[in-house]
Amino acid sequence: MRLTPGTAGEPPSPPPALVARLRAAGCVFAEDEARLLAAAATTPAGLEDLAGRRVAGEPLEHLLGTVEFCGLRIAVGPGVFVPRQRTAALVDRAVDAARRVREGTGRAPVAVDLCCGCGAVGLALATAVDLAALHAADVDPAALPYARRNLAPVGGQVHGGDLFDALPGDLRGRIDVLVVNAPYVPTAALHLLPPEARLHEPRTALDGGGDGLDVHRRVAAGAPAWLVPGGVLLAEVGEEQAPVLAAALTACGLHPHVHEPEEDGATVVTGSRPTT
Template sequence: MSVSPSPVPRSAVVTRLRAAGCVFAEDEARLLISAARTPADLTALVDRRVAGVPLEHVLGWAEFCGLRVAVDPGVFVPRRRTEFLVRQAAALTGPAAAPSGPRPVVVDLCCGSGAVGAALAAALDGVELYAVDIDPTAVRCARRNIAAAGGQVYAGDLYEPLPPALRGRVDALVANAPYVPTEAIGLLPPEARLHEPRVALDGGSDGLDVQRRVAAAAPRWLAPGGHLLVETSELQAPQTVETLARNGLIPRVARSAALNATVVIGTRPNLGNQPG
C-alpha cells in the first residue's frame, strides 16, 4: 500500500533524486512513493536511492518484457536491451520452429535473476525451462521468478549442473554471459560496479572468456537445428561470430538500434535435412 497522501511532497522527492544524478527523477519518485508503506519507509527508500543503490534493488523488482521480475540485493539487474535477446529466442523457438518438438526446451545460462527464462516462459507455450547461475544469491532469486513457469534452476558453472539427459535436446541456449573486459569494470557506473556481483560483469581480459566456454560446449547440448543466442557488444560481435563458427555453429548477427542491443546467434547444423 502506497503512502497517501505523502507528508513528503512529491516535488521534494524529485528534487533529492535529481540532485543525486537520477536522470528519470520524476518516474523514480512515482515508483518509490508507490512502493512506500509509511512516510518513514519512503524516506528510507529515497535515502538508499540517493546513496546510489540501483532503483531495482531499492524496489525489489524490475520491469522486463512486461513482467515484474524480482531482483534481490546483490543480483545483476536485467537490462532493457536484453529484451532483444528474449525476442530473438522466442521467434526461433516457438512451437512451429522448435526442432525437438511442440514443447520447446530452453536453457538460460548465467541466468542472474532468471528474467530471460521467465520472459521466454511467458512468451512460449509450454516451454521446458532450465536455468543456471554460479552465484547462490542469484539462484535463490531466479527460483522465485521461474517457479511459476515450472522451470528448474541449478547452482553451478555453466553446463555442469544440468541433467545429462538434456544433451542433444535443447532448442535454445540463451546466454547473457558477462562480457565487460576486466580493465573496463572500473569505468562502469557506480550502480553496477558497487552493487552488482563482479562474476556477472567481468568477462576476462577481452570480455569473451565466458562466451568461449559457452560456445565450446554448446553443440553437445543443442538439438540438431537448435540455436545458441549470446548477448554481446557491437564491437565484440565479430569475435563472437568467429568463436561460434570455430565450434561448428552457423553464426549470424542480429541488432536493435532502438535498444542498442547486439545478439549473435549460432545454429547447430541439422545434417538430416541437408541433401546428399
C-alpha cells in the first residue's frame, strides 16, 4: 500500500473516532486511511459501510477503487489483485529494455504484459515509452474489465486466457518486450500472507506452486517462440528464487540475467532470445 500524507488543499482531518477504530483494527496508516475513506464516502452511512468493510479486512484499494502505481492512478476492485509497489522495479527494467529496442532498431517495440491483472505494469510501460503495440493477457476473468479500462487510454489490447494461448497468433516471433508479473508465492507459504491478500485477492494471482515458479517455467518454455530474436522476457521473483528461474531460462534457450534485488526483496530476472 502506498499512502501520501495530507497536504494543503486536502479535506480536513477525519474524525478521531474513525482513526482510532482503524488503528485498533491494525491499520498502520490509520489517519491516512481514514482521510481517504472519508473523502470517498458521500454520506455518513456510506462512510460507516466503508469503515466497517476496512475493519473487517477488505483491502483499502478495493474500497477506494484505485491504487497509485508508478505515479499513475490504477482502477481496481473487489476480487482483483492489487499491484504491489515493489513491482515498480519490474517496470523500470521493462522500460530500459523497450528503450534499447528503439535505440538499436529505430522502431517502436511490441510489448506484452502477461499475467496482467488490472494492467498496471502494461500501463506504466506504455506511459513511459512509445510502443508500436501493447497486448495484455490474464486468466482471471474478474481482472479483465479493469485491465481494459486501464489500458484503453494507451491503446492496449486485452485478452482473456491462459498465458500464450490468450495472445493473437500473429504476435508469434514478434514480441520485443515480454513482461511477466506471474504469481511466485510457494503454495505452502500462502498462509503467511496478510489476510487481505489471502481472503480478497484471487489465488491464481498468488499461488506459484511448489517452489513458487510453476507459472514462470511455463512462460519460459513458450517464450522463445514468441520473442523476436533479441527480444527479452522480464519477470519478478523472490531473491532466493532467481537462480532457479535463471537455470530454467537457460534450459529453454534464453540468455538469463539476474538483476540486483531491490531493498524490499523483489528481484527481476531477464531472459533474452539469442539473435542467431
